[in-house]
Every structure is written in structure tokens, then in C-alpha cells.
Amino acid sequence: MTVADTPTYPRHWEADVVASDGGVVHLRPILPSDADALVEFHGRLSDRTRYLRYFGAYPRIPPRDLERFTVLDHRDRVAFVGLLGQEIVAVGRYVKLDGSSAAEVAFVVRDDHQGRGLGSILLEHLAAAARESGVRRFEAEVLAENHQMVRVFRDAGYQVSREFSDGVLHLEFDVDPTERSVAVRDAREQAAEARGVHNALHPRSVAVIGASTDPEKIGHAVLANLLRANFTGPVFPINPDARSVRGVRAYRSVTEVPDEVDLAVVAVPAAGMDEVMDSCLEKGVKSLLVLSSGFADAGADGSDAQRRLVAEARAHGMRVIGPNALGVANASPDVRLNATLARELPGRGRVGFFCQSGALGIAILSGVRARGLGLSTFVSAGNRADMSGNDLLQYWQTDPDTDVVLLYLETFGNPRKFARLARRLARSKPVVAVKSGRFAAPLPSFGASPPPADETSVQALFEQAGVIRVQTLAQLFDTALLLAYQPLPTGPRVAVVGNSSALGVLVADALLDEGLEPAGPPVDVGAAPTPEQFAEAVSAAARSEDTDALVVVFVPPVATPGAAYAQALCAEVAAVDKPVVSTFLAVEGVPAELAVPGPDGQPGRGSVPSYPSPERAVAALARVLRYARWRDAPLGEYVRPDGIDTDRARALVAEHYRGGEAPVPLDDAATAALLAHYRIEVTPFRLVDSAEAATAAAGELGYPVAVKGIGDRWQGPELIGIRLDLGSAAGVVAAYHDLARVTGRQELYVQRMAPKGPSCTLEVVDDPSFGSLLSFGLSGIATELLGDRAHRVIPLSTADAHDLIRAPRAAPLLAGYGGAEPADLAALEDLALRVSCLAEDLPEVRSLRLRPVLAAPTTASVTSARVVLGPPPTRHDGGPRRLR
Numbered sequence: 001m002t003v004a005d006t007p008t009y010p011r012h013w014e015a016d017v018v019a020s021d022g023g024v025v026h027l028r029p030i031l032p033s034d035a036d037a038l039v040e041f042h043g044r045l046s047d048r049t050r051y052l053r054y055f056g057a058y059p060r061i062p063p064r065d066l067e068r069f070t071v072l073d074h075r076d077r078v079a080f081v082g083l084l085g086q087e088i089v090a091v092g093r094y095v096k097l098d099g100s101s102a103a104e105v106a107f108v109v110r111d112d113h114q115g116r117g118l119g120s121i122l123l124e125h126l127a128a129a130a131r132e133s134g135v136r137r138f139e140a141e142v143l144a145e146n147h148q149m150v151r152v153f154r155d156a157g158y159q160v161s162r163e164f165s166d167g168v169l170h171l172e173f174d175v176d177p178t179e180r181s182v183a184v185r186d187a188r189e190q191a192a193e194a195r196g197v198h199n200a201l202h203p204r205s206v207a208v209i210g211a212s213t214d215p216e217k218i219g220h221a222v223l224a225n226l227l228r229a230n231f232t233g234p235v236f237p238i239n240p241d242a243r244s245v246r247g248v249r250a251y252r253s254v255t256e257v258p259d260e261v262d263l264a265v266v267a268v269p270a271a272g273m274d275e276v277m278d279s280c281l282e283k284g285v286k287s288l289l290v291l292s293s294g295f296a297d298a299g300a301d302g303s304d305a306q307r308r309l310v311a312e313a314r315a316h317g318m319r320v321i322g323p324n325a326l327g328v329a330n331a332s333p334d335v336r337l338n339a340t341l342a343r344e345l346p347g348r349g350r351v352g353f354f355c356q357s358g359a360l361g362i363a364i365l366s367g368v369r370a371r372g373l374g375l376s377t378f379v380s381a382g383n384r385a386d387m388s389g390n391d392l393l394q395y396w397q398t399d400p401d402t403d404v405v406l407l408y409l410e411t412f413g414n415p416r417k418f419a420r421l422a423r424r425l426a427r428s429k430p431v432v433a434v435k436s437g438r439f440a441a442p443l444p445s446f447g448a449s450p451p452p453a454d455e456t457s458v459q460a461l462f463e464q465a466g467v468i469r470v471q472t473l474a475q476l477f478d479t480a481l482l483l484a485y486q487p488l489p490t491g492p493r494v495a496v497v498g499n500s501s502a503l504g505v506l507v508a509d510a511l512l513d514e515g516l517e518p519a520g521p522p523v524d525v526g527a528a529p530t531p532e533q534f535a536e537a538v539s540a541a542a543r544s545e546d547t548d549a550l551v552v553v554f555v556p557p558v559a560t561p562g563a564a565y566a567q568a569l570c571a572e573v574a575a576v577d578k579p580v581v582s583t584f585l586a587v588e589g590v591p592a593e594l595a596v597p598g599p600d601g602q603p604g605r606g607s608v609p610s611y612p613s614p615e616r617a618v619a620a621l622a623r624v625l626r627y628a629r630w631r632d633a634p635l636g637e638y639v640r641p642d643g644i645d646t647d648r649a650r651a652l653v654a655e656h657y658r659g660g661e662a663p664v665p666l667d668d669a670a671t672a673a674l675l676a677h678y679r680i681e682v683t684p685f686r687l688v689d690s691a692e693a694a695t696a697a698a699g700e701l702g703y704p705v706a707v708k709g710i711g712d713r714w715q716g717p718e719l720i721g722i723r724l725d726l727g728s729a730a731g732v733v734a735a736y737h738d739l740a741r742v743t744g745r746q747e748l749y750v751q752r753m754a755p756k757g758p759s760c761t762l763e764v765v766d767d768p769s770f771g772s773l774l775s776f777g778l779s780g781i782a783t784e785l786l787g788d789r790a791h792r793v794i795p796l797s798t799a800d801a802h803d804l805i806r807a808p809r810a811a812p813l814l815a816g817y818g819g820a821e822p823a824d825l826a827a828l829e830d831l832a833l834r835v836s837c838l839a840e841d842l843p844e845v846r847s848l849r850l851r852p853v854l855a856a857p858t859t860a861s862v863t864s865a866r867v868v869l870g871p872p873p874t875r876h877d878g879g880p881r882r883l884r
Contacts, residue, residue, distance in 0.1 A: 023319075078133070089109065190398070345375070393421040407432070419465050478609075485607040507553055566584065761850065794839050
């Protein structure tokens with residue numbers, strides 16, 4: 001690339017995107033230096049593809065057209081190329097029509113890359129670039145026989161109008177996203193990213209690069225584990241110094257392997273990675289699993305090497321797991337993949353597990369195996385340079401072998417995307433997560449991760465997405481056991497059966513501590529019941545219409561084997577669709593006595609999990625009940641309340657904020673005007689500087705009025721700078737002089753009194769990871785001191801707004817607590833939705849606070865507002881599809 005070719009286009013237009021087959025293609029605007037590659041691309045198109053694109057033979061590109069195709073202004077004339085290495089595999093472009101806000105769009109994909117969804121990806125990115133450049137509408141001329149291209153436009157989710165004339169279809173559509181186009185984009189993203197994970201977890205062949213003959217080396221360990229697991233495909237050791245490793249023929253390089261290689265497991269030092277990458281790229285490996293450390297985990301130099309590794313892999317269509325990974329596993333009998341450093345894996349089950357740390361991954365697998373919890377798939381992604389937990393969420397959503405998802409997270413790569421994916425997945429499959437670093441600084445982020453999210457943000461994200469958050473690995477396993485083997489509870493009523501009254505009381509206390517309801521007094525079957533008596537008591541409790549779940553606490557008599565009681569318990573609860581947990585023989589996990597064997601002999605659905613203590617059993621039950629309630633609650637909709645004028649709001653922001661890092665507070669008039677564009681009215685007020693002006697303002701506004709000092713100090717919850725319910729001119733004059741003396745300023749506010757109600761605060765809180773959170777709480781010294789605020793990630797659905805208003809501990813004050821008249825909760829929800837839309841539409845709004853908002857019985861009145869503008873945060877989940 002010459003100096004003249006230095007990119008002048010917006011750099012954020014560049015993107016790595018996942019095609020529908022799971023491979024990666026690099027997208028960027030075209031440059032003059034791409035002329036030769038474009039000619040080569042054109043020469044590799046079939047005659048029919050050229051005819052469909054150019055409506056004629058067009059066998060070669062004339063010099064004049066070549067210059068027109070490659071020398072663009074990246075505004076009115078834009079073109080993207082899809083690159084695989086240095087080869088162009090797709091081109092899409094638009095040219096703005098003279099004197100119009102419309103542009104003509106077209107694209108073409110090389111024949112051997114058609115069917116990979118590249119046309120749809122080009123259309124998404126061209127539409128995003130067009131919106132930035134002021135283009136509002138696309139037009140396209142397509143031959144009627146070009147069914148593939150017509151399908152791209154038809155299935156994109158836009159409202160397309162069409163006219164047919166002389167064998168040519170004329171298509172037109174607005175490029176602004178629609179609800180359907182966003183849904184189409186997300187569905188395609190899910191399918192493509194899931195396919196990328198599928199390629200790594202369902203390889204037809206595996207090469208181990210660095211397969212050592214030394215049993216102490218990781219290359220030997222991972223090869224041995226692959227062979228021990230009886231992987232269903234061929235395994236190729238790569239070792240230039242050995243003829244064979246563990247009796248399997250070895251090859252000097254992956255390029256010498258006679259078959260295709262789907263997955264390459266790399267176990268060589270980081271210093272040798274360049275040579276490995278060259279051979280893998282030449283071989284056309286689909287997925288790369290890098291077990292080696294020495295990359296971003298080793299400091300700045302390693303971070304640079306890691307970035308080069310990922311950039312080169314993606315440029316050639318390859319996905320990367322790692323570096324510094326423990327490995328991946330797939331227990332499906334059709335795959336039997338153990339490409340990890342863990343010698344023994346848990347049995348086959350229906351639980352998917354993702355973690356980051358390799359060292360911790362071994363401990364996790366050991367804990368899972370010890371408890372009898374079976375796994376479907378396992379991924380330890382190490383530094384997460386490319387493939388991350390979000391990719392696994394996409395995969396597990398449609399994986400028929402996974403019913404429960406477990407996550408051990410240290411950092412978020414893209415928290416907004418995580419929230420979107422986890423919420424969608426949790427509607428059908430429970431997601432349980434441990435997020436470390438709650439009180440200590442997290443480990444260094446390996447790569448281009450945003451700053452770490454604070455604890456408030458993380459908690460809000462998990463609650464909103466329906467993720468079951470736990471604090472420890474033990475709690476993770478406890479919850480997973482219940483979800484994997486028992487049905488979800490339908491209510492909070494829990495029956496207790498045991499052979500000790502003391503244990504029964506202990507369970508009852510635990511139920512009340514967790515917010516559950518004892519379904520009657522604990523049933524004590526006596527110290528030495530027969531298995532039949534025990535079974536009868538369990539059956540009666542489980543089948544009662546007043547019971548939603550059952551806790552069994554049992555220590556068998558010394559003289560009687562516990563197996564008989566276990567068999568009686570399993571037999572009675574098998575036919576009851578209610579969750580059952582136990583503390584049985586003080587065993588942790590699923591003992592053989594309580595297991596219902598599946599087809600492969602592993603514990604299956606209906607197995608009864610056992611916990612070391614009743615408290616842990618009850619805590620797991622409570623977590624699962626909260627999740628079940630979330631899943632059964634209305635999904636909510638992402639709506640835009642009426643009366644919003646986004647264009648005028650954006651113009652106002654552009655007028656006051658011209659860029660730069662310095663925050664720009666809006667004055668009172670601009671703040672009120674901005675809120676008015678979202679139909680948020682600030683109770684009318686006037687700024688005055690004398691007693692005479694105060695009385696005039698009061699007469700204009702209408703009595704009664706309030707006189708208020710300027711600034712947070714005077715308008716805080718203690719109200720030391722506010723005088724309320726002033727019904728006469730004399731009262732206004734006295735209040736003015738009083739507050740002028742208290743505040744030391746002549747400037748004061750006079751404001752019409754709003755209908756009375758509890759005082760609330762609604763605030764947009766800036767978060768470096770999430771962009772913005774919406775915070776709500778009641779005002780007052782006590783709630784400020786206790787931090788009684790609820791938070792939700794923006795944007796809010798109607799369900800989110802409903803929950804946000806009712807989430808603070810003091811929220812009963814809004815619902816008529818103590819006999820007061822209830823506030824208008826619907827008005828508060830509408831206000832929250834409007835603020836959410838404002839924050840989502842205008843990322844330059846870095847801070848917005850409405851305080852106080854008076855929640856009256858018939859309205860919610862905003863009496864004070866503050867807005868601060870600043871540089872918009874980087875949004876990792878907006879616009880067209882792209883890898884981070």
C-alpha cells in the first residue's frame with residue numbers, strides 16, 4: 001500500500017464477519033491499490049455471473065471503469081470488498097443519485113463463494129455506511145432471472161417496493177433498520193456464529209501440531225487424550241523429528257497430511273507460531289485451537305503477537321480458540337472429542353460449560369465429574385483472542401444436545417451482546433454464571449476488551465437477561481444438578497420429608513430465609529421407618545396439590561442399607577412433575593442409588609441430586625424458582641412511545657456538542673427542549689434574580705409555586721434550599737429573601753407546584769462497558785445512604801421498565817404502603833421508556849438525571865433535570881454484524 005493509498009475512509013467500516021458456513025471474511029472499503037485484485041476477481045467470475053451482474057457479457061474491465069470502480073469518495077460513492085487473504089471474493093457498492101437522498105446499490109460474489117451469505121452481509125454494511133453519509137434509500141436494478149440476488153433483497157427484512165419492466169426488476173427500500181431487518185440480522189448472526197463453533201466442536205479430522213514423544217509435554221498429553229477418547233475421525237500428529245507418536249504415524253508439517261484438516265491443535269512455543277500459521281493457512285484448516293501460552297498473558301509483546309495471530313487467521317477465514325486455552329470437548333457419540341489437557345472428562349450429559357482460565361478449567365472438570373454431572377460440550381477459551389463465550393451462547397441456543405448452560409466468566413468482551421444473547425437463550429435453556437472479580441481487580445484483559453464492568457452493572461445485566469448468577473463454583477454445581485435432572489418449580493410451596501424433626505426444622509428455617517413457603521409442617525417419618533413407610537410419606541407430600549417442590553432429608557438407620565430407601569424415593573418421585581432435592585447420606589452430587597440411568601448408563605432426567613447440607617439444597621431450589629418466574633413472566637416489547645422527534649433531538653445535540661473530550665452541560669432551556677423532543681415535560685419554571693421578578697414569575701406560572709436554589713446542594717433530598725406551596729405574593733417574597741440569604745445567590749428558580757407524591761430519581765448512568773444504564777430509586781436521605789437503586793441495561797423493553805420501577809426495596813411506598821394513595825406506576829414506566837429511547841438514540845448524552853420526579857396518583861412530574869453531553873462510548877453491539 002502506497003502513501004497515496006492510505007485509507008481515508010472511516011476506519012470503523014472495516015470488519016471481520018462470519019459467513020453462513022462459519023468461516024470468516026474481512027470487509028473493508030475498496031482502495032485504488034485493489035485494482036489488480038479486482039481485475040483478477042472479475043476474471044474468475046463465470047460468464048453467467050458477469051451477465052447477471054452487468055446485464056451483458058462484459059468479459060473484462062476497461063481501464064476507465066477500473067478507475068471508476070476503485071477511486072471513490074467513500075461518501076456518495078462507496079464500495080466494499082470481501083477479502084480472503086489477499087483475494088477479493090465479493091464486491092458491493094452504492095452510488096448516490098444526483099439531487100437525491102437515494103443511491104443505486106449492487107454487488108457480486110465470486111462463484112465459488114456464493115451461498116455463504118456474503119450478499120446479505122454486504123447489504124448490511126452498505127446500508128450502515130449509507131445512513132452515516134445521509135443516504136436514506138437504496139434502489140437496485142436486477143434481472144428477473146437473478147433469483148439469488150432478488151432473494152437477498154427480499155429476505156433482508158426491509159419494506160421493498162418493486163416494479164417489473166422488460167425483464168428487469170426495479171427495487172426500492174429505505175435503509176433505516178426495521179424491526180424485521182434487525183430480527184433477520186440477528187438470526188443470521190446466530191446461525192453463522194453457531195456454525196463457526198460447530199466446526200470446532202464437530203471436526204471430521206484433527207491435527208496435533210507439536211505432538212511430542214515426551215509424556216511431560218502438553219502436545220503429548222492432548223494427543224493421548226484424543227486417542228483415549230476414541231475420537232471418531234483421524235488424528236494426525238505433527239512432529240518433524242519423529243516417525244510416529246503413540247503408535248500413530250507423524251507428519252513433518254500439516255501440509256503433508258494427505259486428508260483435509262478441520263481442527264488444528266497447536267502445542268508449540270509462541271515463538272514458533274508464525275511457521276505454524278503459514279502451514280495451517282496453506283492447508284486450509286477451518287479452526288485453530290491454541291493451547292500454547294506466551295501471548296497476551298505474557299505482556300505487551302505477547303499481545304502484539306496475539307493480535308497478529310488472530311488477524312492472519314481471520315484474513316484466511318479461520319476461527320481461533322485461545323491462545324492459552326485448556327481445550328475443547330464434545331461428548332457426542334458421533335464425535336467423542338477430547339482435545340483438552342484433562343485426562344478424564346465427566347460422563348456424557350446435557351450441560352454445556354464455558355470458562356476462560358485453563359488452570360481453573362481442570363478443577364471445574366474434576367468438580368463436575370465428582371458430582372455425577374454430565375457434559376455435552378466444554379470449551380476453555382483462554383485469552384479469548386477470537387472465539388468467546390458469546391459465540392458459545394449462539395451455538396448452544398440451537399444445539400439439540402444441550403439443555404443447561406454453565407459459564408465461568410472473568411471479563412466481558414462485549415457485554416451488550418452478551419445481554420442480548422443470554423436473554424434470548426435463557427428463555428428456552430437456563431444459563432448459570434459465576435462472574436469473578438466482584439471485589440478484586442480482574443485479571444488483565446487479553447486483547448481489545450472494554451474496561452471491566454462494575455458490580456452494579458453486572459448484576460443489572462444478569463437480572464435483566466434471566467441469567468442465574470451464583471457467587472462460587474460450589475453454588476454453580478449445586479444449581480446445575482437441579483436444572484440438569486429435575487423439572488422447574490411452578491411455585492414457592494415446598495414440602496419437607498425426613499426422619500429427624502431437628503433436620504426438618506432446619507430445612508423450614510432455610511426455606512423462610514430464601515423466601516420460599518413451607519407447605520405445611522415438616523413430615524417426620526421417625527428414626528427407623530421401613531422403606532415402604534418412607535415411600536408412602538414421600539408420595540403423599542409429592543402428590544399434594546399444595547406442594548410445588550419437595551426436600552427430602554434422610555439419614556438411614558445404621559442397620560438398614562440406604563439403597564432400599566433411595567430406590568423407594570426414586571420410584572415415588574419419578575411420576576411426579578415436581579422438583580425434588582435431597583440431603584441423602586450426606587453425599588454431594590448424584591449417587592448411584594438416586595440415579596436414573598440414561599441410555600449410556602450416565603445419570604439422566606429424574607435423577608435426584610443430593611446436597612451435603614439442607615441449606616445448600618434449599619438455596620439451589622430458590623435460585624431455580626427465581627429463574628422459572630423470570631421465564632414465565634411476559635417477554636416484553638421494545639417499543640418507542642409516541643411523540644418522539646429524534647431528528648430534532650439530534651440536531652439540538654449537534655448544535656451544543658461539537659466533539660472533544662470535555663463534558664458539555666446543557667443549560668436549563670436546552671435541557672428542557674431536548675427532553676421535550678421525547679415528550680418529557682419539565683414542570684414549568686422561571687429563573688429570577690429579584691423578589692419582584694419572583695412574584696411576576698409566580699403570577700405568570702400560577703399559584704401555588706415553589707422557590708428553589710440553584711444546584712444539587714440546594715435541591716437534594718434534605719430540601720434545605722426549597723420552599724414549597726407558596727400561595728401568595730408575600731410568601732414568594734419572603735421565600736426569595738430567605739433562600740437568597742441561605743444560598744448566597746440572587747438567582748433562584750420559581751416553579752409551578754406539581755401534584756404531590758413520593759419523590760423519585762431517574763438517572764442515566766454512564767458505564768464504560770455497557771454504554772449506559774438506567775437507574776431508578778426513591779429520593780431521600782435513607783435511600784441515598786443505603787444505595788437503594790435499581791438498574792437496567794439500555795435499551796429497556798416494556799417488561800424491563802415494569803420491573804425497574806418495582807425493584808427498589810422502597811418501591812412499596814409507590815404502591816400505597818401505609819394506606820397512602822398509590823402512585824401512577826404506568827406513568828413512571830412510560831417515563832423510563834422515553835429516557836431509555838433518548839439514551840439509546842443519542843449516545844452523546846453521557847449523563848441525564850431527573851430529580852425529583854413526583855409520582856402522583858395520576859401523573860409523574862419531572863421537576864428538575866440535568867443533561868451532560870460528551871464523546872459517545874464505543875458500542876460493541878450496534879450496526880451490522882461484525883466480530884470484535
